[in-house]
Amino acid sequence: MPSLAQLPGIHHITAVSSSAAENFTFYRNTLGLRLVKKTVNFDDPYTYHLYYGDGQGSPGTILTFFPWENLPRGAPGAGMVTAVAFAVPLAAMDFWQTRLMKKGIGFEVGNRFDEPLIQFKDPHGLPLELLGVESPPPTTPWKDGPVRPEVSIRGFHSATATLHTLEPEQHLLLDVLGLSRVGQEGRRSRYKMADEAAAGRYYDLVVDPNAPPGRPGSGTIHHIAFRAADDTAQAQWRAGLSEAGLRPTEVRDRNYFRSIYFNTPGGLLFEIATDPPGFGVDESMEELGSALKLPTQYEPLRGDIERRLPPLSTTPIPHLFQALPLDQDNGDTVVTLHGTGGSEHDLVELATQLFGPSTILSPRGTVNENGLQRFFRRLANNVFDERDVIARAHELTDFIVEAADRYGRDPGRLTACGYSNGANIAAAMLLLRPGVFQKAVLLRPMLPLETVEHTDLSGKRILILRGARDTVIPPDSTDRLIDLLRACGADVSIHTAAAGHEIVAEDVEAARSWVSAGEDGPGQPLAESMMPETA
Numbered sequence: 001m002p003s004l005a006q007l008p009g010i011h012h013i014t015a016v017s018s019s020a021a022e023n024f025t026f027y028r029n030t031l032g033l034r035l036v037k038k039t040v041n042f043d044d045p046y047t048y049h050l051y052y053g054d055g056q057g058s059p060g061t062i063l064t065f066f067p068w069e070n071l072p073r074g075a076p077g078a079g080m081v082t083a084v085a086f087a088v089p090l091a092a093m094d095f096w097q098t099r100l101m102k103k104g105i106g107f108e109v110g111n112r113f114d115e116p117l118i119q120f121k122d123p124h125g126l127p128l129e130l131l132g133v134e135s136p137p138p139t140t141p142w143k144d145g146p147v148r149p150e151v152s153i154r155g156f157h158s159a160t161a162t163l164h165t166l167e168p169e170q171h172l173l174l175d176v177l178g179l180s181r182v183g184q185e186g187r188r189s190r191y192k193m194a195d196e197a198a199a200g201r202y203y204d205l206v207v208d209p210n211a212p213p214g215r216p217g218s219g220t221i222h223h224i225a226f227r228a229a230d231d232t233a234q235a236q237w238r239a240g241l242s243e244a245g246l247r248p249t250e251v252r253d254r255n256y257f258r259s260i261y262f263n264t265p266g267g268l269l270f271e272i273a274t275d276p277p278g279f280g281v282d283e284s285m286e287e288l289g290s291a292l293k294l295p296t297q298y299e300p301l302r303g304d305i306e307r308r309l310p311p312l313s314t315t316p317i318p319h320l321f322q323a324l325p326l327d328q329d330n331g332d333t334v335v336t337l338h339g340t341g342g343s344e345h346d347l348v349e350l351a352t353q354l355f356g357p358s359t360i361l362s363p364r365g366t367v368n369e370n371g372l373q374r375f376f377r378r379l380a381n382n383v384f385d386e387r388d389v390i391a392r393a394h395e396l397t398d399f400i401v402e403a404a405d406r407y408g409r410d411p412g413r414l415t416a417c418g419y420s421n422g423a424n425i426a427a428a429m430l431l432l433r434p435g436v437f438q439k440a441v442l443l444r445p446m447l448p449l450e451t452v453e454h455t456d457l458s459g460k461r462i463l464i465l466r467g468a469r470d471t472v473i474p475p476d477s478t479d480r481l482i483d484l485l486r487a488c489g490a491d492v493s494i495h496t497a498a499a500g501h502e503i504v505a506e507d508v509e510a511a512r513s514w515v516s517a518g519e520d521g522p523g524q525p526l527a528e529s530m531m532p533e534t535a
Contacts, residue, residue, distance in 0.1 A: 005228065005229060005236055006178055006193070007177060007179070007272075008198045008229070009059075009156075009193045009194075009199060009201040009227055010060055010159060010201075010203070010225070010226060011062065011200075011225040011226055011227040011228075011271075011272075011273040011275070012051075012059070012062035012224075012225045012273065013062075013081065013084055013156070013159060013221060013223075013224050014063075014064045014066070014221070014222045014223050014225070015064070015065050015066075015084070015221050015222060016066050016067075016074065016216070016217065016220055016222055017066075017071075017122070017123075017218050017219070018067065018068060018070055018073070018218035018219075018391075019067060019391055020067035021312055021313060021395075022123050022124070023050065023065050023067050023122075023123075024312040025395075025398055026122055026123050026394075027063070027065075027122075028145075028146070029146055029402070030099075031086075031153060032152050032153060033054075033063065033153060034052065034054065034057070034145060034289065035050060035051070035288075035289035036051050036052065036056075036057035036288045036289050037050075037057065037256065037279050037283075037288065037293060038050060038051075038292050038293065039051075039292070039293045040292075040295070040305065041066055042254070042295060044066075045294070045305055047067065047069075049065070049066060050067065051063075051279070051289075053279075054140045054142060054154070054155060055142040055285075056280075056288075057278065057279035057280070058139050058155065058199070059227050059273075059275050060155045060199030060227070061139050061154075061155035061156065061199055061200075066222065070387055071217060072387075073124065073217055073218050073219055074125075074214070074215045074217025074218055074220035075212070075215040076127060076214055076219070076220050076221070077215065078162050078164050078212065078213050078267075079162075079266055079267035080162060080214035080221055080268065081159050081160065081161045081221035081268065082127060082160055082161060083119075083128070084128055084129065084159055085128075085130070085131055085157040086130050086131070086153045086154075086156060086157055087130075087133050087136055087137055087154045087155060087157035088130050088131070088133070088136070088151065088152070088154060089132065089133070089136050089151060090116070090132040090133060090134050091132075092132065092152075093116050093118065095151045096118055096151070100118070100435070101411075101412065101435050102405075103398075103435070104397050104400075104401055104434070104436030105120050106120065106434045108120075112131065112188075113185060115131045115132060115133060116132040117130070117131055117132075118131075123394040124218045124219040125218065125219030126219045126221075129160075130153070131157045131158070133154075133157065135197075136154035137154050137197060137198060137199035137200075138197060139199050154199065155200060156199050157199075157200070158190075158200065158201075159200070159202075159203055160188075160205075161204070161205055161266070162206045162207075162208055162214075163205060164207070164208070165207060165209070166205065169265055169266040170205065172246075172265060173205075174191075176240070177226070179192060179203065182202075187207045187208060188205070188206050189205045189206075189207075190202055190204050191203045193226070198227075222269070223261070223270065223271055224268070224269075224270060225259065225270075225271035225272065225273040226270065226272050227272075227274075228272050228274050228275070229274075229275055230276060233274075234251065234258060234272055234274050235251075237260070237272050238251070238272075241260075241262055246262045246263075247262060248260045248261065249261045249262070254273070255281065255293075255295060256277065256281060257273040257277070259271050259272070259273045260272050292305075317363045317364065317366055317396070318344060318363070318364040318366075319344055319361065319363040320344040320345060320361075321362075321407055322348065322359065322362075323359050323407070324358065328357055329359060331413050332358065332359065332415060333358075333359045333360070333410070333414050334351045334355050334358045334359070334361070335361050335362070335363075335415065335416050335426075335437070336360060336361075336362040336417045337362075337416065337417070337422025337423070337425055338362075338364070338365065338373075338421075338422045339419045339420030339421050340369070340372050340373075342365075342419075342422070343364055344362040344363060344364040345362070347362065347419060347422070348362060350417065350419075351417050354417065354508065354511045354512055354515055355417075355515055359409065361400065361403055361409070361414075363399060365422075367388075367392070374421050375396065375422060376388045376392040376425060382446070382474060384448060384449075386448075389424075389425070389448050389449055390428070390432060390449070392428075393425060393428040393429045393432050393448075394432065397433040400436060401436065412438065414436060414437050414438065415437060415438065415440065415441070416430075416440035416441070417440070417441045418440070418441070418443065418445070419444060420443070420472070420501065423442040423445035424446060424448040426440055427440075427445050427447070427448050427481060430455075430457060430460065430462070431448075431452050431455055431488070432452070434457055438459075439460060439461040439462065439463075439518065440461075440462045441462075441465065441511050442462065442463065442465065443465045443507060444467060445464060445473075445478060445481055446473045446474065446478050447478070447481040447484065454487070456488065456489055457489045459491075460489075460490045460491065461490075461491045462491065463492075463493045463494075463495070464478065464481070464482055464492060464493070464495070465497065465503075465510060465511065466478060466496040466497070467496070467499040467500050467501055468497065468499065469498070469499060470501045471500065473501070493514055495507070495510035495514075497510070
């Protein structure tokens with residue numbers, strides 16, 4: 001085999017999502033990564049290829065996405081890279097736990113090879129990790145981003161692949177690619193690349209003979225790329241890989257780097273990409289990611305492409321914010337969520353009746369169904385478009401978290417008060433983003449998602465208010481929602497009023513008693529007027 005240059009570290013990782021706008025909102029606004037290039041898929045010019053990284057788009061910091069709109073959810077598994085790990089300063093780990101909690105994102109903490117670890121998922125299910133390191137990689141934080149540079153992500157720490165067996169993949173890593181095996185924890189083996197200071201210098205293999213095969217789709221990794229210093233180093237790698245029988249592709253010009261690809265024995269797609277020319281080849285450092293850049297062959301189609309690509313910003317959400325005077329404000333915020341055909345004004349009076357004088361944040365549903373506003377689409381009566389439920393729940397959660405920050409409200413003291421369709425979106429938010437609400441009053445809810453991953457709702461107080469004569473929603477759906485919430489650890493109370501789908505005085509009295517019991521204080525007077533029925 002020819003003498004090969006050493007691999008310094010990871011160049012980029014490419015993943016798949018199912019909404020460009022949700023992807024952009026999460027990685028830019030939540031993780032604080034800079035969009036350094038907005039272009040399109042070389043093989044599908046009507047789909048974005050979005051590149052996120054540090055302030056300069058440095059190799060070792062670049063996470064890229066193909067956001068195929070409404071693509072079904074995949075499943076990370078054997079034969080895939082199954083987790084992306086970022087490095088953050090050790091002292092920033094508390095900051096990131098607090099930030100994720102405020103954003104309503106569930107996470108787990110742990111330790112790996114003596115480094116603290118936070119594990120969570122993006123809105124489409126991609127497993128992500130943050131590892132606290134004493135000496136972060138010398139990358140360039142985005143100084144104009146939403147996260148302070150001193151606590152920001154500093155590029156990749158590592159990537160994890162899952163396989164059924166260690167060999168022959170380990171032979172490829174050690175004897176062909178020249179990595180060094182530097183540690184083992186249980187089924188996890190760690191390998192290190194050449195540059196001790198580089199971002200993304202570690203690559204982990206987890207051996208799980210029982211892991212189901214990975215299923216491509218939204219929330220999965222497409223491929224991982226390793227760095228070559230220049231074209232000469234890449235040519236050496238291509239010759240060496242060919243001699244090893246790995247059949248690398250010809251060199252492909254990706255405008256910002258040049259690439260060769262090959263499949264590993266374990267079924268993964270590897271790439272070796274050159275550091276040059278970099279993302280500044282067609283934009284200044286100040287303008288990175290600000291304009292749509294197209295491969296030359298697609299410039300004649302620019303007008304059509306721009307019309308068909310979805311906007312990266314999400315639809316603005318009309319809302320009402322009603323603040324109490326400072327001398328009456330106890331710090332809590334009630335988020336009211338109306339039923340089908342309602343508006344942001346519908347539940348304001350009810351919230352005051354249930355919780356007493358309150359600061360209220362009340363968004364309006366942005367889905368129009370035959371002139372009636374809702375929070376998500378449905379395919380038929382009581383048949384929900386579950387992809388849309390998931391997308392809208394994440395979008396609404398992001399809005400609520402950002403609005404709470406904008407209005408100076410404590411994101412740890414948000415209470416949901418939802419009716420019918422609003423109760424259903426609140427339930428979906430609790431199941432998908434459990435940190436967003438500490439408690440919830442759900443009037444006439446049903447199960448919003450038939451399939452949802454188990455989430456931890458320990459410590460959450462939830463009141464379900466049912467109608468004994470409710471013919472609008474199937475009672476077994478409410479039963480299943482209650483069972484699911486309790487299985488997730490929530491403290492669920494139930495009251496069934498002698499009513500139909502409409503809200504009646506009995507609901508108000510029951511909710512006041514529940515609120516009072518939780519606060520160990522007196523309830524408010526009973527309501528004098530009832531809410532009208534809005535299906």
